Amino acid sequence: MDRAEKAVDYLNADYGVRSWLLTRDHKRIAILYLLSITVMFMLGSVFAVLIRLELLTPAGDVVQADTYNKLFTMHGIVMIFFFLVPSIPAVLGNFLLPLMIGARDLAFPRLNLLSWYVYMVGAAFTLWAVITGGVDTGWTFYTPYSTTASHTNVLATAVGIFITGFSSILTGVNFIVTIHTMRAPGMTWFRLPLFVWAHYATSLIMILGTPVIAITILMLGLERAFGIGIFDPALGGDPILFQHLFWFYSHPAVYIMILPSMGVVSEIITCFARRRIFGYSFIAASSLAIAVFGFLVWGHHMFTSTQSVYAAMVFSVLSFAVAVPSAVKVFNWTATLYRGSITFEAPMLFALGFIGLFTIGGLTGLFLAALGLDVHVHDTYFVVAHFHYIMVGGALMGYLGAIHFWWPKMTGRMYPEAPARISAALVFVGFNLTFFPQFILGYLGMPRRYHAYPEEFQVLNVMSTTGASILGVGYLVPLCYLIWSLWRGRVAEANPWGAAGLEWRTNSPPPTENFAATPIVEEEAYAYPLKEPEVV
Amino acid sequence: MAKFSLFPESASTIAGQVDGLFFFMIAVSTFFGLLVAGLVVFLSIRYRRRSDAVATDPPLLNSLRLEVAWTIIPFLISMVMFYWGASVYVTMARPPDDAEEIFVVGKQWMWKLQHIEGRREINELHVPVGQPIKLTMTSEDVIHSFYVPAFRIKADVVPGRYNTLWFEATKVGTYHLFCAEYCGTEHSKMIGSVYVMEPSDFQEWLSGGSGSAARSAAPVEVGRTLFAEKGCVTCHKAEGSMMGPSLVGIFGSERELAAGTRVVVDEDYLRESVLNPQAKIVAGYQPVMPTFAGQLDEEELLALVQYIKSLEPVDARDESAEAHAGQGEGNG
Numbered sequence A: 001m002d003r004a005e006k007a008v009d010y011l012n013a014d015y016g017v018r019s020w021l022l023t024r025d026h027k028r029i030a031i032l033y034l035l036s037i038t039v040m041f042m043l044g045s046v047f048a049v050l051i052r053l054e055l056l057t058p059a060g061d062v063v064q065a066d067t068y069n070k071l072f073t074m075h076g077i078v079m080i081f082f083f084l085v086p087s088i089p090a091v092l093g094n095f096l097l098p099l100m101i102g103a104r105d106l107a108f109p110r111l112n113l114l115s116w117y118v119y120m121v122g123a124a125f126t127l128w129a130v131i132t133g134g135v136d137t138g139w140t141f142y143t144p145y146s147t148t149a150s151h152t153n154v155l156a157t158a159v160g161i162f163i164t165g166f167s168s169i170l171t172g173v174n175f176i177v178t179i180h181t182m183r184a185p186g187m188t189w190f191r192l193p194l195f196v197w198a199h200y201a202t203s204l205i206m207i208l209g210t211p212v213i214a215i216t217i218l219m220l221g222l223e224r225a226f227g228i229g230i231f232d233p234a235l236g237g238d239p240i241l242f243q244h245l246f247w248f249y250s251h252p253a254v255y256i257m258i259l260p261s262m263g264v265v266s267e268i269i270t271c272f273a274r275r276r277i278f279g280y281s282f283i284a285a286s287s288l289a290i291a292v293f294g295f296l297v298w299g300h301h302m303f304t305s306t307q308s309v310y311a312a313m314v315f316s317v318l319s320f321a322v323a324v325p326s327a328v329k330v331f332n333w334t335a336t337l338y339r340g341s342i343t344f345e346a347p348m349l350f351a352l353g354f355i356g357l358f359t360i361g362g363l364t365g366l367f368l369a370a371l372g373l374d375v376h377v378h379d380t381y382f383v384v385a386h387f388h389y390i391m392v393g394g395a396l397m398g399y400l401g402a403i404h405f406w407w408p409k410m411t412g413r414m415y416p417e418a419p420a421r422i423s424a425a426l427v428f429v430g431f432n433l434t435f436f437p438q439f440i441l442g443y444l445g446m447p448r449r450y451h452a453y454p455e456e457f458q459v460l461n462v463m464s465t466t467g468a469s470i471l472g473v474g475y476l477v478p479l480c481y482l483i484w485s486l487w488r489g490r491v492a493e494a495n496p497w498g499a500a501g502l503e504w505r506t507n508s509p510p511p512t513e514n515f516a517a518t519p520i521v522e523e524e525a526y527a528y529p530l531k532e533p534e535v536v
Numbered sequence B: 001m002a003k004f005s006l007f008p009e010s011a012s013t014i015a016g017q018v019d020g021l022f023f024f025m026i027a028v029s030t031f032f033g034l035l036v037a038g039l040v041v042f043l044s045i046r047y048r049r050r051s052d053a054v055a056t057d058p059p060l061l062n063s064l065r066l067e068v069a070w071t072i073i074p075f076l077i078s079m080v081m082f083y084w085g086a087s088v089y090v091t092m093a094r095p096p097d098d099a100e101e102i103f104v105v106g107k108q109w110m111w112k113l114q115h116i117e118g119r120r121e122i123n124e125l126h127v128p129v130g131q132p133i134k135l136t137m138t139s140e141d142v143i144h145s146f147y148v149p150a151f152r153i154k155a156d157v158v159p160g161r162y163n164t165l166w167f168e169a170t171k172v173g174t175y176h177l178f179c180a181e182y183c184g185t186e187h188s189k190m191i192g193s194v195y196v197m198e199p200s201d202f203q204e205w206l207s208g209g210s211g212s213a214a215r216s217a218a219p220v221e222v223g224r225t226l227f228a229e230k231g232c233v234t235c236h237k238a239e240g241s242m243m244g245p246s247l248v249g250i251f252g253s254e255r256e257l258a259a260g261t262r263v264v265v266d267e268d269y270l271r272e273s274v275l276n277p278q279a280k281i282v283a284g285y286q287p288v289m290p291t292f293a294g295q296l297d298e299e300e301l302l303a304l305v306q307y308i309k310s311l312e313p314v315d316a317r318d319e320s321a322e323a324h325a326g327q328g329e330g331n332g
Ligand SMILES: [Cu+2]
Pocket: B106, B143, B144, B145, B179, B180, B181, B182, B183, B187, B190
């Protein structure tokens, strides 16, 4: 529409720290989140580097046992609660949801800002815990170790996670209300981009699951601080109860981390294959199915924990069932490529990488759902490999794909294509070299969370550390060129990829009010090939 | 032991079953993994963009039948996996009747084991080949997990309750014993070895052993002594009394509780009865039994439980010295 308006966008509409810290613009809040979670990601990565260094040799020689235990604990806590859970929802979901449905903002802009502050307070507590000595319970906080035996900063960390949980809940509520009430005219439920469906399912889990972990952590704190017996058998409590409560949230939390990535992949594949998504309603429905069934499988983390055989069978059969919707998605993405007109820009490479790694992660999940087999590989490196395939191979690949795909929209600048493709390749190769050997290690019997290990496991561990170095470079390269592109990148047009979707019909970067005039939707999602590129 | 390999040794009857399932799953996963990867690569190349002209769009390939197929087929295959996995699991959960019992107490950071004859070991377990072994395990502090990769078995060792694990070793040799549940500073040092021996060697080992610790009394005997020393015997006489029910023959039986419910007497019930007697009151008795929490350590508790398990009713007994002593106890 109006070329003159192009000069004013959400980034230059206002200046100064105050204008950022008090902003109610969902796009600016997304940027605040982006900066914070990037810092947390770097922190979590430093822990990972030290872990891999320690595991280079069988002897526990690089750091002390207690230090090592703190490292893997804090790696897990930082990466899960402070990076992966907020990553796509709080950054890209925040930025894109209103744009994708043709709204001016989220339903509750102040609540949105509050959720970022709550996140920051939670993060501050956790960082404080890290600085004042760290915590060594594992990110799983199993009782009674966490309530009676550990001498580290369990309480401060628990408070940090407790607080951060509220930021998830606020975000979830905001998304759900927004999707229900703020869709542009013509944007019916079945015209929503699958990214939006994925976020809807994710928000459901956030709202229903997060209160449970909050209360569980509260109970843990009560027992640790005041000796109120809940989980410790010495006080009349039940340690297994903790595991039930913990996994009731933490299994669905895996879907909080992976569902948004799946949404991203649906957007990217359709765009670079120039195809409508194959089986729109199956993919949308499978997101909801995952969100619902995800709540019924927590017991598969406890097959060796004295759980009854019958309970174990129920959890096992449901765990297999929940794998089916994920398989459906993979097949549908693959089928979307059929008769496409495919190009391979970096976002597409990340998305295709996602399909490969997520498939391996999902298939190995079946190994863990199979009762008799899980007994052997439970709590070994097999599990470590499996969930990294899902959460790094899947969730993080999706996140990187998303950052590249929407970078022009968020910043108004193009990232440089060549290094981006190289980094996609580096990440893919480095990731596989890091984590594939861990499947073998796990079946050989190497338990997880081992500071020192028997010599025969060394070769595979060395491979793993080598892979991790490549992976690390694969992450550092984008950090450099993305920052570089802010000043030097080619100026982005409104729709550099020729993508469908309302977010591409406004300027890059969008103005504060997103659209000059409320868009009217007349087509299904992914109406490729585009009739004519237009800007609202 | 220190050589590089890609596949663990299989040294128990269950190991072969687990490996069989594992290979089946590998085969299915490889098939689907390659199928997806192959399709992605093939389609990417076949349908790469050749010109910038907007493609004249061919009709959408969109068949409900296809989607139903790839929902149902994976589901059916996964149910086969479920069934297979569950049947192996059931085998793991049911120790054979002739299994020899061994007691395991985990603590930060060591494994304490005791054979039924009394021989004790720390971080080492000697067992005869070809003999089913049942481990009854508990922890003195936090959760640990007893894991022998070569046997493909693992079970958490949880404070406050008993967990069991069984195996039958099939190959003489030395195998890793790991703690698989994170338990603090020395978690990775809470490891040991399982020595599988020829039965004759094992007998020799069992009767040998140096040092008094290694040659302590059998748990049943320790239990018998405790039963007298701790005053259990004053209330629990063999023929029963107003003071307390007879414990003869109760193991495995069903008890009626004052609350009106019923409970099967197993190791966990016995343990709870001693540590928290008020939790389940036997019908017809007063809740007068004092708690013994804090007065008995895990090994003594196991011994008491073992002793109560050994008490057999009068008519079911031969000239067995065991049962005779049981009655003597009741009269004392
Ligand atoms: Cu342990």
